[in-house]
Amino acid sequence: MPASRRRSRRVPAALLIPALLGLAFLVLPLAGLLIRAPWGTLPERLAEPSVLAALRLSLLTATLATVLCLLLGVPLAWLLARVEFRGRRLVRALVTVPLVLPPVVGGVALLLVFGRRGIVGQWLDSAFGITLPFTTAGVVLAEAFVALPFLVIAVEGALRGADARYEEAAATLGAGRWTTFTHVTLPLVAPGIAAGAVLCWARALGEFGATITFAGNFPGRTQTMPLAVYLALERDVEAAIVLSLILLAVSVTILAALRDRWVGSAS
Amino acid sequence: MRLRGIVVVAVLLLTGCGGGQDNAPAGGTGSAAPAGAELTGQLTVFAAASLTESFDRIGQEMQARNPQLFITFNYGGSSGLATQINEGAPADVFAAASPATMATVADRGNTASAPVVFARNQLVIAVAKGNPKKITGLSDLTRPELKVALCAKEVPCGAAATTALAGVTLTPVTLEQDVKAALAKVKLGEVDAALVYRTDARASASDVDGVEFPESATAINDYPIAVLKDAPNPAAAESFIAYVRAEGLAVLTDAGFQAP
Numbered sequence: 001m002p003a004s005r006r007r008s009r010r011v012p013a014a015l016l017i018p019a020l021l022g023l024a025f026l027v028l029p030l031a032g033l034l035i036r037a038p039w040g041t042l043p044e045r046l047a048e049p050s051v052l053a054a055l056r057l058s059l060l061t062a063t064l065a066t067v068l069c070l071l072l073g074v075p076l077a078w079l080l081a082r083v084e085f086r087g088r089r090l091v092r093a094l095v096t097v098p099l100v101l102p103p104v105v106g107g108v109a110l111l112l113v114f115g116r117r118g119i120v121g122q123w124l125d126s127a128f129g130i131t132l133p134f135t136t137a138g139v140v141l142a143e144a145f146v147a148l149p150f151l152v153i154a155v156e157g158a159l160r161g162a163d164a165r166y167e168e169a170a171a172t173l174g175a176g177r178w179t180t181f182t183h184v185t186l187p188l189v190a191p192g193i194a195a196g197a198v199l200c201w202a203r204a205l206g207e208f209g210a211t212i213t214f215a216g217n218f219p220g221r222t223q224t225m226p227l228a229v230y231l232a233l234e235r236d237v238e239a240a241i242v243l244s245l246i247l248l249a250v251s252v253t254i255l256a257a258l259r260d261r262w263v264g265s266a267s
Numbered sequence: 268m269r270l271r272g273i274v275v276v277a278v279l280l281l282t283g284c285g286g287g288q289d290n291a292p293a294g295g296t297g298s299a300a301p302a303g304a305e306l307t308g309q310l311t312v313f314a315a316a317s318l319t320e321s322f323d324r325i326g327q328e329m330q331a332r333n334p335q336l337f338i339t340f341n342y343g344g345s346s347g348l349a350t351q352i353n354e355g356a357p358a359d360v361f362a363a364a365s366p367a368t369m370a371t372v373a374d375r376g377n378t379a380s381a382p383v384v385f386a387r388n389q390l391v392i393a394v395a396k397g398n399p400k401k402i403t404g405l406s407d408l409t410r411p412e413l414k415v416a417l418c419a420k421e422v423p424c425g426a427a428a429t430t431a432l433a434g435v436t437l438t439p440v441t442l443e444q445d446v447k448a449a450l451a452k453v454k455l456g457e458v459d460a461a462l463v464y465r466t467d468a469r470a471s472a473s474d475v476d477g478v479e480f481p482e483s484a485t486a487i488n489d490y491p492i493a494v495l496k497d498a499p500n501p502a503a504a505e506s507f508i509a510y511v512r513a514e515g516l517a518v519l520t521d522a523g524f525q526a527p
Contacts, residue, residue, distance in 0.1 A: 111455055111457065115455060115456070115457050116456055116457050117455065117456040117457075133440075133457050134414070134440035134441050134457070134458075212444070216416070216440060216441025216442075216443070216452070217419065217441055217442050217443060217444065218439070218440060218441050218442055219442075222441065223442075230444065231419055231421055231444065233347060233350050234344055234346035234347050234350065234419070234421040234422055234444070235346055235421040237350060237353075237354070
């Protein structure tokens with residue numbers, strides 16, 4: 001213990017300086033928002049119905065996208081972590097593609113599949129009369145597409161870190177695979193799932209490119225906060241700053257609160 | 268190898284800068300692009316998305332006459348470009364799709380020359396090739412089974428659409444950020460119609476048809492152009508504007524713009 005404490009006190013400048021520069025690089029733009037914010041007119045700007053509509057829609061769609069990601073992502077992560085199959089590495093690579101894919105490309109791809117002329121969308125339209133672009137459901141889909149990898153990676157990591165002997169013990173005691181999963185595995189990796197869900201939610205909240213490409217931009221229906229920020233920039237920089245501030249405040253609050261609660265045990 | 272590369276770059280930079288300064292008076296005084304004085308250096312033009320095809324052609328022509336001049340275009344929604352300029356983006360020329368947008372730059376004292384109108388544009392209804400939904404005018408767009416895209420009213424094509432639609436109650440499915448995005452939704456078949464500029468419909472004539480409608484006469488957009496205050500290459504900027512207004516006019520009218 002004393003050794004490590006001494007080590008933490010003598011930080012080499014070669015590490016400390018770039019570390020502080022890195023921190024400043026991340027924090028300064030946020031400070032810029034705070035400095036340029038029109039504090040005087042903030043209350044009335046916040047009370048604008050269009051702002052509230054965009055915020056409400058953002059919170060709703062990000063939450064629905066997270067639910068969708070949990071339903072699809074947890075089983076997918078389990079498959080990747082617990083089942084040996086041919087092509088697993090390829091599947092894992094494919095799952096993480098949306099992480100590095102420009103979101104606009106994701107939006108175009110979604111349009112080509114779920115659009116009115118898309119492979120799946122065409123059938124949805126003719127069979128059920130459902131078209132996803134320009135709908136709130138389309139926003140949820142776009143957000144889920146870019147956010148799902150965050151959940152899968154987090155849950156898969158938790159599953160790999162979890163002690164498989166508990167599952168084996170449950171199996172030897174006669175539990176089926178489903179019972180083992182729901183009664184042993186899920187409680188075991190619950191913190192990992194929660195952390196993944198928070199990341200997923202935050203990513204969904206900030207989604208812009210895929211949303212504007214796939215779901216379009218209509219106030220109250222598909223115009224989420226990031227889209228409102230982009231459009232506000234066209235006419236009034238201060239309005240864009242105010243909207244950005246709200247998004248920043250919501251993200252930081254949720255991330256800080258939930259991170260400490262779920263994955264804060266390390267600190 | 269690497270050293271040679273650095274030397275080449277350095278020489279290019281030196282000659283580029285020196286040449287630009289030498290030519291400054293010649294380029295600045297000429298009303299049309301002077302044939303003798305060759306323009307050099309970098310020229311950055313911020314232009315409304317609807318000017319993409321025309322300015323690309325004009326840029327190629329001008330570059331062919333001035334091999335030492337490198338023109339870079341930044342196309343986008345006019346209002347977004349105006350914001351970028353007001354926030355200090357390094358640009359020489361700004362061509363906007365509406366005087367109101369140009370005013371947001373000029374009023375802040377960010378233009379070096381008085382904006383001049385160099386072209387006009389009119390709205391049409393862009394529909395899928397062959398017009399399968401038989402759209403003949405604005406009133407058709409209110410049919411409930413049709414999906415319509417408009418530009419957001421914050422950008423010039425949306426402001427023009429709002430004026431043209433006065434008295435017509437229309438609920439679009441999306442309010443796009445610029446005219447090209449609205450047109451793309453028609454090309455993809457996601458909407459049945461969009462109000463776009465005649466020039467955009469014409470540039471995409473292989474994918475869409477443009478349906479003219481009389482109300483668009485009430486919403487003609489003037490396109491102003493100006494040299495910017497902090498232009499790094501003001502001589503080339505003025506020559507570019509002169510070129511657009513003289514030789515460029517043929518390119519613009521060919522694309523569907525009207526002369527000012």
